[in-house]
Amino acid sequence: MTAEIEHDDINDLHTEPMLLNMGPSHPAMHGTVRMVLTLDGETVIKVDPEIGYLHRGFEKECEHATWTQVFPYTDRLNYVSPLLNNFGFALAAEKLLEIEATPRCNTIRTIMGEVSRLSDHLTCVGAGSLELGGFSAFLYAIEGRELIWDLTEEVTGARMTVTYARIGGLKDDITPDFADSWRVKRERLLEIIDDVDKLLTKNRIFLDRMQGTGIISQEDAISYGYSGPCMRSTGIDYDLRKDHPYFAYGDIDFDVPVGTTGDNFDRYLIRMEEMRQSIRIIDQCVAKMPDGPVNCDDPRVVLPEKERVYNSIEGMINHFKIIFEGIQVPAGEIYSYTEAGNGELGYYVVSNGTGNPWKVSVRSPSFYHMPAIHKMIEGAMIADIIPTFDTINMIGGEIDR
Amino acid sequence: MSKSDIKKLGRKFRKVVLDTSERLGMDTALIDKDAVREILEYLRDEEKMQYNMLRHLTCVDYLHRDPRFEVVYVLYSMSNKTQVVIKAAVPEDDPTIDSVHDLFGCANWAEREVWDMYGVDFKGHPDLRRILMYEEFDGHPLRKDYDKQASQPRVELRKTERDAIEEFKTFHKQQPEQGSRS
Numbered sequence: 001m002t003a004e005i006e007h008d009d010i011n012d013l014h015t016e017p018m019l020l021n022m023g024p025s026h027p028a029m030h031g032t033v034r035m036v037l038t039l040d041g042e043t044v045i046k047v048d049p050e051i052g053y054l055h056r057g058f059e060k061e062c063e064h065a066t067w068t069q070v071f072p073y074t075d076r077l078n079y080v081s082p083l084l085n086n087f088g089f090a091l092a093a094e095k096l097l098e099i100e101a102t103p104r105c106n107t108i109r110t111i112m113g114e115v116s117r118l119s120d121h122l123t124c125v126g127a128g129s130l131e132l133g134g135f136s137a138f139l140y141a142i143e144g145r146e147l148i149w150d151l152t153e154e155v156t157g158a159r160m161t162v163t164y165a166r167i168g169g170l171k172d173d174i175t176p177d178f179a180d181s182w183r184v185k186r187e188r189l190l191e192i193i194d195d196v197d198k199l200l201t202k203n204r205i206f207l208d209r210m211q212g213t214g215i216i217s218q219e220d221a222i223s224y225g226y227s228g229p230c231m232r233s234t235g236i237d238y239d240l241r242k243d244h245p246y247f248a249y250g251d252i253d254f255d256v257p258v259g260t261t262g263d264n265f266d267r268y269l270i271r272m273e274e275m276r277q278s279i280r281i282i283d284q285c286v287a288k289m290p291d292g293p294v295n296c297d298d299p300r301v302v303l304p305e306k307e308r309v310y311n312s313i314e315g316m317i318n319h320f321k322i323i324f325e326g327i328q329v330p331a332g333e334i335y336s337y338t339e340a341g342n343g344e345l346g347y348y349v350v351s352n353g354t355g356n357p358w359k360v361s362v363r364s365p366s367f368y369h370m371p372a373i374h375k376m377i378e379g380a381m382i383a384d385i386i387p388t389f390d391t392i393n394m395i396g397g398e399i400d401r
Numbered sequence: 402m403s404k405s406d407i408k409k410l411g412r413k414f415r416k417v418v419l420d421t422s423e424r425l426g427m428d429t430a431l432i433d434k435d436a437v438r439e440i441l442e443y444l445r446d447e448e449k450m451q452y453n454m455l456r457h458l459t460c461v462d463y464l465h466r467d468p469r470f471e472v473v474y475v476l477y478s479m480s481n482k483t484q485v486v487i488k489a490a491v492p493e494d495d496p497t498i499d500s501v502h503d504l505f506g507c508a509n510w511a512e513r514e515v516w517d518m519y520g521v522d523f524k525g526h527p528d529l530r531r532i533l534m535y536e537e538f539d540g541h542p543l544r545k546d547y548d549k550q551a552s553q554p555r556v557e558l559r560k561t562e563r564d565a566i567e568e569f570k571t572f573h574k575q576q577p578e579q580g581s582r583s
Contacts, residue, residue: 051532051533052531052532052533052534052535055533055534057542059518059543060542060543060549061549064549095425095426096425098425220506222453222454222479223453223454223505223506223507224505224506224507225454225455225456225505225506225507236479238479243482244482332424332425333427333461334425334427335427335456335457335475335484335486337456344456346456346457346475348457348459348473348475350461358461359461359462361457361459363456363457363459363475367510367511367514368507368510368511370510371506371507371509371510372506372507400533401533
């Protein structure tokens with residue numbers, strides 16, 4: 001009899017799933033994504049991410065721009081590490097043109113790319129700790145990011161919207177005192193990384209929130225096209241800098257950290273270690289910076305010296321043709337890939353032989369990380385969404401394009 | 402490596418592999434669109450190839466060319482570290498192709514994006530909604546004949562909100578063991 005009564009009580013309990021809209025105006029959702037959650041108590045039983053709030057028509061705009069005019073648009077893809085996007089597109093166009101950048105240009109691209117990666121990882125780790133209540137670690141990380149952005153500003157003239165790369169070269173050489181500036185900043189960066197490490201890595205609260213949450217298996221990671229720290233956290237050693245070296249990565253000694261479980265804590269640890277490796281890469285590049293020109297010697301793509309433009313008719317015409325008609329890229333198509341802050345950043349570029357790209361399609365890492373978020377979140381608590389969403393490091397600019 | 406894989410593919414599927422090419426390091430096979438599932442599954446599961454990662458899925462609109470669209474699959478083999486590109490031509494009057502969402506997880510959203518932007522219909526896709534544009538958007542913006550400055554009709558207030566709980570219940574009834582999606 002009592003059993004029957006208890007049974008009835010359970011039936012009477014209100015167990016209907018609850019619908020909760022998380023975002024887009026939720027601080028942890030970056031203002032750019034909405035998650036429609038179906039909750040059973042505090043357990044998430046279904047998640048439906050909705051993206052597109054930051055859609056700017058990147059691909060349509062690119063089709064109406066000249067090849068060089070695409071660079072400012074690529075800045076806005078992953079706005080935390082704009083240089084990596086710049087270089088990725090430059091590499092794609094150079095592959096279509098079948099030209100190679102000079103050794104000095106490649107080394108500078110490697111340096112500035114790693115500088116951007118540092119800023120990306122610092123933001124991810126810092127914001128992640130902030131979202132879990134660790135304000136001090138956030139302030140240290142942002143101090144480090146400021147140093148990085150000062151360095152970026154010295155070299156490129158802008159903090160975020162850099163537009164530093166050009167097809168066949170760069171906007172400008174790095175500053176003459178870059179090595180000194182870097183030497184000062186790297187000491188402070190190492191201190192900051194150690195401070196953040198001390199504040200977070202053995203912190204009981206941080207560990208409880210990060211360990212064992214947001215787990216993705218190796219099979220799912222491959223099936224969903226994961227890359228970058230998210231892929232490596234599952235134990236798969238997939239780093240394009242090692243597997244298919246580009247720029248100067250082939251001559252440089254660095255390690256690729258790999259996780260074991262594929263949870264949030266592994267992704268955090270990988271990002272911390274990658275920052276130290278980035279500093280190592282930059283040190284080596286600064287030490288063996290080759291001399292020579294920054295831009296390759298190809299009048300089809302590189303603007304002539306200003307002196308020639310103002311003083312000779314050929315130089316003037318060359319300048320005029322490149323600016324007005326755009327660089328004439330031979331017809332063809334290429335899928336070019338680089339390792340960006342979040343993972344594999346690919347450009348599928350189609351040219352029809354004119355000054356405007358026929359199609360520029362971006363394979364942004366975030367767009368391939370987000371569809372599998374239900375694998376990580378469903379069945380977990382609602383509070384686990386915050387660290388999971390952070391360590392995936394979804395960037396609105398590159399997912400919505 | 403990937404070159405020989407493309408050759409092997411051409412030999413095995415002689416009828417449906419229409420053309421193979423190799424330029425700028427891109428080993429490409431143009432295939433009949435009806436065989437896309439068969440070929441991708443073969444490439445994924447064949448022991449010596451194992452193209453188990455779909456790197457990129459997109460579509461190119463070649464206006465004034467017949468067939469007009471080309472759906473592009475960039476596949477990568479994690480074990481051999483090689484890449485092949487599979488292209489399927491899709492005509493304008495019948496813009497449909499089979500979905501591969503169950504072969505590669507990431508194809509789910511990528512196909513939604515291609516449908517959103519180009520209007521290519523993926524047969525068998527469980528959830529073919531717009532992804533970057535809003536539901537009421539008129540047309541497919543990345544088609545070449547969609548004007549860059551085209552304006553959109555005013556959107557009326559929606560009559561009913563989407564009821565995710567109902568949606569979930571119906572879904573849950575179909576696959577009670579598997580959670581919301583496979």
